[in-house]
Amino acid sequence: MGDAALTGLTECSKAWGMTKARTGAALLSLSLDRDSTDTLQAQLLVQLRRLILDRMIAPGSKLPSSRALAEELSVSRVTVSAVIDQLISEGYLEGRARSGVYVEAELPDQLPEAQSSTAASVDQGGADILPEKAPPVAPAPLQPFDTSAPELMLFPYRQWARHHDQTWRRPDAALLSRVDPFGWPPLREAIADHLREWRGLPCTADQIFITSGVVEAIGLIAAATLSEGDEVLTEEPGYAVLNRAVHHNRLVSVPSPVDQQGFDIKTALQTTPRAKAAIVTPSRHYPLGVTMPLSRRLELIEWAVARNAYVIEDDFDSEYRFQGQPLPAMMSLSNQDRVIYVGSFSKVIFSALRLGFVVFPKSMLPKVRSSSPQIDQQASLMLQPVLARFMHSGDFAIHIRRMRRLYAKRQVAALQAIKLHAADLLTVDPVPAGMHLVANLTPDLQSRMSDTEAAKRAKSAGVTVQPLSSFFAGPPMRQGLVMGFAGFSEEQLENGVRVLAAALGV
Numbered sequence: 001m002g003d004a005a006l007t008g009l010t011e012c013s014k015a016w017g018m019t020k021a022r023t024g025a026a027l028l029s030l031s032l033d034r035d036s037t038d039t040l041q042a043q044l045l046v047q048l049r050r051l052i053l054d055r056m057i058a059p060g061s062k063l064p065s066s067r068a069l070a071e072e073l074s075v076s077r078v079t080v081s082a083v084i085d086q087l088i089s090e091g092y093l094e095g096r097a098r099s100g101v102y103v104e105a106e107l108p109d110q111l112p113e114a115q116s117s118t119a120a121s122v123d124q125g126g127a128d129i130l131p132e133k134a135p136p137v138a139p140a141p142l143q144p145f146d147t148s149a150p151e152l153m154l155f156p157y158r159q160w161a162r163h164h165d166q167t168w169r170r171p172d173a174a175l176l177s178r179v180d181p182f183g184w185p186p187l188r189e190a191i192a193d194h195l196r197e198w199r200g201l202p203c204t205a206d207q208i209f210i211t212s213g214v215v216e217a218i219g220l221i222a223a224a225t226l227s228e229g230d231e232v233l234t235e236e237p238g239y240a241v242l243n244r245a246v247h248h249n250r251l252v253s254v255p256s257p258v259d260q261q262g263f264d265i266k267t268a269l270q271t272t273p274r275a276k277a278a279i280v281t282p283s284r285h286y287p288l289g290v291t292m293p294l295s296r297r298l299e300l301i302e303w304a305v306a307r308n309a310y311v312i313e314d315d316f317d318s319e320y321r322f323q324g325q326p327l328p329a330m331m332s333l334s335n336q337d338r339v340i341y342v343g344s345f346s347k348v349i350f351s352a353l354r355l356g357f358v359v360f361p362k363s364m365l366p367k368v369r370s371s372s373p374q375i376d377q378q379a380s381l382m383l384q385p386v387l388a389r390f391m392h393s394g395d396f397a398i399h400i401r402r403m404r405r406l407y408a409k410r411q412v413a414a415l416q417a418i419k420l421h422a423a424d425l426l427t428v429d430p431v432p433a434g435m436h437l438v439a440n441l442t443p444d445l446q447s448r449m450s451d452t453e454a455a456k457r458a459k460s461a462g463v464t465v466q467p468l469s470s471f472f473a474g475p476p477m478r479q480g481l482v483m484g485f486a487g488f489s490e491e492q493l494e495n496g497v498r499v500l501a502a503a504l505g506v
């Protein structure tokens with residue numbers, strides 16, 4: 001940064017007065033290298049985010065206007081505005097109408113790597129810039145493009161901790177006595193409200209059973225409705241965990257092909273006419289991302305009604321839709337009680353929570369009540385009331401909306417990076433929803449390696465992609481790379497694509 005910029009920023013800090021001096025001083029450290037291969041925007045984004053994370057700019061303080069910052073840094077206002085917009089969407093900054101842009105009072109917690117830089121500044125005698133609160137335990141670092149990662153740093157941990165504290169400081173007596181095996185009633189009510197609003201599913205709290213995840217859900221459904229040796233249709237490709245859960249319950253899993261419209265019951269019945277259940281992801285097939293059209297959904301329900309079978313609707317991340325309205329949950333289409341809905345908090349919050357749920361048709365409830373004692377209730381009661389408060393307070397909906405905006409931008413960044421750095425290796429279409437993309441290998445790349453080999457090379461280079469072939473229980477019918485974008489910043493995605501392209505290049 002030139003002298004003029006330094007003077008200008010000093011002027012800025014004077015203009016804000018003493019309380020703003022710390023912000024001004026911190027901004028003085030911004031230094032953009034015009035010879036760097038990183039764009040000015042990328043440099044500014046990283047440095048400003050770092051200043052905020054390290055509390056060099058105090059939470060709640062106001063930033064100078066984008067015009068002033070642009071002038072002082074000798075960059076365009078568009079560059080500064082793009083950085084500010086990005087930091088607003090990441091939750092570091094907050095734009096206030098007719099007032100300006102402020103550092104969020106409740107900051108997202110520190111990035112794992114931020115801890116080392118904070119430690120370094122303390123070593124250098126920077127005790128006055130110690131974070132004002134202890135950082136949370138850093139999760140194990142995930143590499144781009146790990147599909148299991150939602151954005152972990154921007155979860156509202158502080159609000160969560162407040163709900164936890166309010167719950168357990170003086171626990172409700174009902175929590176300490178015998179709780180309904182279906183789970184904590186206020187959580188079941190909150191889930192019913194959520195499903196009505198977000199998934200168009202008119203259910204009531206008494207239909208909801210809280211689980212520790214999809215594996216428990218399958219066990220519960222098997223105990224209530226299926227018998228040993230029954231054939232259960234699953235999706236091919238699909239989520240291997242489901243196939244394992246089916247086997248674990250002494251049922252026979254029959255993977256059935258998915259096409260451009262998702263699971264097709266007519267094709268599945270050609271080989272398995274006596275199937276007793278089908279586990280499907282109609283809102284967004286996992287991992288291909290296709291949405292099952294209404295006609296296919298109705299065929300599936302018709303089959304279930306005619307054969308006294310069950311459709312198990314696995315709906316795990318449908319809240320993250322970026323365009324258009326999602327089709328309502330399949331369960332809402334059937335008044336014949338043949339659809340069982342399985343939901344999860346693993347993607348909308350994070351999987352460490354280990355909380356999910358099943359919505360049973362009303363007519364099944366007596367059977368579930370009588371069979372559920374065969375299943376050990378696994379969902380911890382410590383977290384259920386906390387999640388109930390989190391949902392009832394509105395914090396949950398705010399979090400989902402915020403993540404939805406963020407993930408939409410991240411998808412665009414991932415697509416752009418692939419186009420820019422890996423167009424001769426991968427082709428990929430945008431997805432209207434969800435948290436990952438499926439990239440196809442170009443003929444050139446396919447002629448040189450399989451998706452498994454590509455994933456292996458990517459891993460050694462430091463990025464995680466999943467070969468599409470690994471989602472097939474039988475012989476793989478397609479190759480591709482499954483790439484999660486939700487849990488990584490735009491910079492990480494761009495760098496990740498560069499690393500991937502270098503690893504897969506000739």
Ligand SMILES: Cc1ncc(COP(=O)(O)O)c(C=O)c1O
Nearest residue numbers: 213214215239286316344346356
């Ligand atoms: C296809 C599919 N179903 C369900 C789930 C949720 O599983 P659980 O609630 O056990 O974490 C996931 C999570 O990744 C998934 O990918």
